[in-house]
Amino acid sequence: MSSRSKARADHRSGRAFCSTGLLGLLALCACGLIDQEEPAAPAAEGEASSPAPEVSPPSTETSSGEKKTADSQRDSAEEQSEQEASDEDVAEEEPALEGVHIALDPGHAGGIGADPARAFTQVPDGRGGFKDCQAVGAATNAGYPEHAFNWDVSVRLVPLLEADGAEVSLTRQNDTDFGPCVDERGQFPQNVGADVYVSIHANGSDPYYAGYFAIISDPPLNPAQGEPSSDLAWHLMDGLAEEGFAPSNQIAGGVMARSDIAGLNWAEVPAVMMELGEMRNAEEAAVMETEEGRQRYAEALHAGLVSWSQAQSQEQSAAEAEEPPA
Ligand SMILES: [Zn+2]
Numbered sequence: 001m002s003s004r005s006k007a008r009a010d011h012r013s014g015r016a017f018c019s020t021g022l023l024g025l026l027a028l029c030a031c032g033l034i035d036q037e038e039p040a041a042p043a044a045e046g047e048a049s050s051p052a053p054e055v056s057p058p059s060t061e062t063s064s065g066e067k068k069t070a071d072s073q074r075d076s077a078e079e080q081s082e083q084e085a086s087d088e089d090v091a092e093e094e095p096a097l098e099g100v101h102i103a104l105d106p107g108h109a110g111g112i113g114a115d116p117a118r119a120f121t122q123v124p125d126g127r128g129g130f131k132d133c134q135a136v137g138a139a140t141n142a143g144y145p146e147h148a149f150n151w152d153v154s155v156r157l158v159p160l161l162e163a164d165g166a167e168v169s170l171t172r173q174n175d176t177d178f179g180p181c182v183d184e185r186g187q188f189p190q191n192v193g194a195d196v197y198v199s200i201h202a203n204g205s206d207p208y209y210a211g212y213f214a215i216i217s218d219p220p221l222n223p224a225q226g227e228p229s230s231d232l233a234w235h236l237m238d239g240l241a242e243e244g245f246a247p248s249n250q251i252a253g254g255v256m257a258r259s260d261i262a263g264l265n266w267a268e269v270p271a272v273m274m275e276l277g278e279m280r281n282a283e284e285a286a287v288m289e290t291e292e293g294r295q296r297y298a299e300a301l302h303a304g305l306v307s308w309s310q311a312q313s314q315e316q317s318a319a320e321a322e323e324p325p326a
Pocket of ligand 1: 138202
């Protein structure tokens with residue numbers, strides 16, 4: 001088993017717990033503490049008071065079973081492809097992300113604090129409801145703000161992706177302006193013609209919570225949500241695991257399904273909100289507050305996107321190979 005397969009298996013061993021225990025966990029973490037697009041306007045959207053109807057946990061047996069089958073297929077496709085590559089001694093000249101357009105969303109924005117009232121402007125949430133335009137985001141206990149962390153990880157990630165041939169578009173161009181509302185962010189990937197969308201965040205819950213997790217829009221509103229977004233989430237989390245970061249001890253199983261994230265609901269490409277860690281946790285805050293730590297987060301996301309892109313290419317090649325001759 002490759003290290004990535006092992007990491008994925010390790011990740012998924014906790015998945016059933018996530019599925020079955022998610023409702024209880026939501027009550028425990030109250031979701032108001034989970035990083036949000038909007039400030040924790042208490043129960044304004046009933047998130048903390050009635051989270052249960054908003055979440056559709058995947059049916060444990062079926063979805064995990066299907067997932068494992070898909071994984072084994074993918075793993076064997078990867079092995080076969082690796083074998084073919086070594087057989088033919090293919091010169092790997094094409095950069096890993098050539099032709100891939102990646103939309104990155106550095107969550108929140110540095111200019112929100114100067115105009116907090118504007119953040120409460122209501123925007124469509126993609127499911128017929130409304131959301132606050134923006135949220136201030138989390139911070140470490142020492143006051144290092146999430147928007148600055150998200151921004152710095154993003155700008156460190158851009159050159160890594162571009163060096164591999166990717167085109168990269170950012171939802172915001174600096175960490176001083178007010179930034180786009182969450183609905184604009186969700187519409188951003190299709191507006192710029194991106195293939196994939198990663199919204200970069202860090203969570204701000206209790207100090208004893210630590211580790212990364214991913215959020216996807218659920219129930220899916222289009223074919224890119226659901227499985228394609230969940231698949232992207234696992235590649236990104238595998239990248240974080242391989243870089244030495246730990247999965248969340250709060251969101252067991254790693255992927256949180258939410259219906260209320262406008263920035264994901266609007267997306268029409270595989271889309272994930274990555275919560276890279278917990279800013280209130282002293283150990284993780286210490287990593288986030290250093291340039292070295294933020295570089296590691298960027299490298300982990302880069303590895304995850306390369307892995308995702310390679311899997312996409314292999315699936316496409318496999319599908320083309322299976323097509324009968326015309
Ligand atoms: Zn955030």
